[in-house]
Amino acid sequence: MSTRLPGAKYKTVFDRGRSAKGRLLVAWCHSAINADQQAGVVVSKKSFRHAVDRNRAKRLLREAYRLLAKEGEAPKGSSWVFVGRAAVNGKSCAEVKEEMRRVMRKVCDA
DSSP states (O other): OOOBOOGGGHHHHHHHOEEEEOSSEEEEEEEOTTOOSEEEEEEOTTTOOSHHHHHHHHHHHHHHHHHHHHTTOSOSSEEEEEEEOGGGTTOOHHHHHHHHHHHHHHHHHO
Protein backbone atom coordinates (compact mmCIF):
# COMPACT_ATOMS: atom_id res chain seq x y z
CA MET A 1 0.00 0.00 0.00
CA SER A 2 1.17 3.50 -0.77
CA THR A 3 2.19 5.88 2.00
CA ARG A 4 0.72 8.85 0.11
CA LEU A 5 -2.44 10.44 1.47
CA PRO A 6 -5.24 10.79 -1.11
CA GLY A 7 -6.23 14.38 -1.85
CA ALA A 8 -9.77 13.89 -0.53
CA LYS A 9 -8.46 13.16 2.99
CA TYR A 10 -6.45 16.37 3.47
CA LYS A 11 -9.53 18.30 4.60
CA THR A 12 -10.37 15.63 7.18
CA VAL A 13 -6.87 15.80 8.66
CA PHE A 14 -6.93 19.61 8.81
CA ASP A 15 -10.47 19.76 10.27
CA ARG A 16 -10.28 16.94 12.82
CA GLY A 17 -6.57 16.56 13.47
CA ARG A 18 -4.08 17.97 15.96
CA SER A 19 -1.01 19.95 15.01
CA ALA A 20 2.45 20.74 16.30
CA LYS A 21 4.94 23.26 14.98
CA GLY A 22 8.60 22.69 14.42
CA ARG A 23 11.41 24.76 13.01
CA LEU A 24 11.29 23.08 9.58
CA LEU A 25 7.68 21.89 9.34
CA VAL A 26 4.22 21.80 10.86
CA ALA A 27 2.70 18.35 11.37
CA TRP A 28 -1.02 17.61 11.41
CA CYS A 29 -2.22 14.22 12.61
CA HIS A 30 -5.61 12.56 12.52
CA SER A 31 -5.89 9.20 14.24
CA ALA A 32 -8.70 6.84 13.41
CA ILE A 33 -9.33 3.14 13.89
CA ASN A 34 -9.54 2.41 10.16
CA ALA A 35 -6.86 4.91 9.05
CA ASP A 36 -3.91 3.70 7.03
CA GLN A 37 -0.38 4.84 7.72
CA GLN A 38 -0.31 7.64 5.13
CA ALA A 39 1.06 11.14 4.80
CA GLY A 40 0.55 14.13 2.55
CA VAL A 41 2.77 17.14 1.96
CA VAL A 42 1.90 20.80 1.50
CA VAL A 43 4.44 23.42 0.43
CA SER A 44 3.29 26.96 -0.29
CA LYS A 45 4.35 29.17 -3.14
CA LYS A 46 4.66 32.03 -0.67
CA SER A 47 7.43 30.23 1.25
CA PHE A 48 9.16 28.77 -1.81
CA ARG A 49 9.04 31.14 -4.77
CA HIS A 50 10.68 28.83 -7.29
CA ALA A 51 9.14 25.54 -8.42
CA VAL A 52 12.50 23.79 -8.10
CA ASP A 53 12.65 24.68 -4.39
CA ARG A 54 9.03 23.63 -3.80
CA ASN A 55 9.59 20.26 -5.47
CA ARG A 56 12.78 19.62 -3.52
CA ALA A 57 11.03 20.45 -0.24
CA LYS A 58 8.20 18.06 -1.08
CA ARG A 59 10.64 15.30 -2.00
CA LEU A 60 12.55 15.79 1.27
CA LEU A 61 9.39 15.64 3.38
CA ARG A 62 8.06 12.56 1.58
CA GLU A 63 11.38 10.74 1.84
CA ALA A 64 11.77 11.57 5.54
CA TYR A 65 8.30 10.17 6.25
CA ARG A 66 8.96 7.08 4.13
CA LEU A 67 12.13 6.33 6.09
CA LEU A 68 10.39 6.85 9.44
CA ALA A 69 7.54 4.56 8.40
CA LYS A 70 10.01 1.93 7.19
CA GLU A 71 11.82 2.04 10.55
CA GLY A 72 8.50 1.67 12.36
CA GLU A 73 8.68 5.08 14.04
CA ALA A 74 5.56 6.50 12.41
CA PRO A 75 2.44 5.68 14.45
CA LYS A 76 0.09 3.21 12.79
CA GLY A 77 -3.57 4.09 12.35
CA SER A 78 -2.94 7.77 11.68
CA SER A 79 -3.01 10.08 8.69
CA TRP A 80 -0.45 12.90 8.53
CA VAL A 81 -0.11 16.16 6.63
CA PHE A 82 3.25 17.92 6.76
CA VAL A 83 3.42 21.61 5.87
CA GLY A 84 6.93 22.62 4.84
CA ARG A 85 8.36 25.87 6.15
CA ALA A 86 10.92 28.04 4.37
CA ALA A 87 13.68 26.75 6.70
CA VAL A 88 13.55 23.35 4.93
CA ASN A 89 15.38 24.93 2.01
CA GLY A 90 18.96 23.66 1.95
CA LYS A 91 18.56 21.02 4.68
CA SER A 92 19.58 17.39 4.32
CA CYS A 93 17.21 14.46 4.52
CA ALA A 94 18.69 13.41 7.87
CA GLU A 95 17.98 16.84 9.38
CA VAL A 96 14.40 16.83 8.08
CA LYS A 97 13.88 13.26 9.32
CA GLU A 98 15.11 14.15 12.82
CA GLU A 99 12.87 17.23 12.97
CA MET A 100 9.90 15.21 11.69
CA ARG A 101 10.51 12.56 14.37
CA ARG A 102 10.57 15.26 17.06
CA VAL A 103 7.40 16.99 15.84
CA MET A 104 5.55 13.67 15.44
CA ARG A 105 6.33 12.82 19.07
CA LYS A 106 5.06 16.25 20.10
CA VAL A 107 1.73 15.68 18.30
CA CYS A 108 1.29 12.18 19.72
CA ASP A 109 1.99 13.34 23.30
CA ALA A 110 -0.52 16.21 23.11
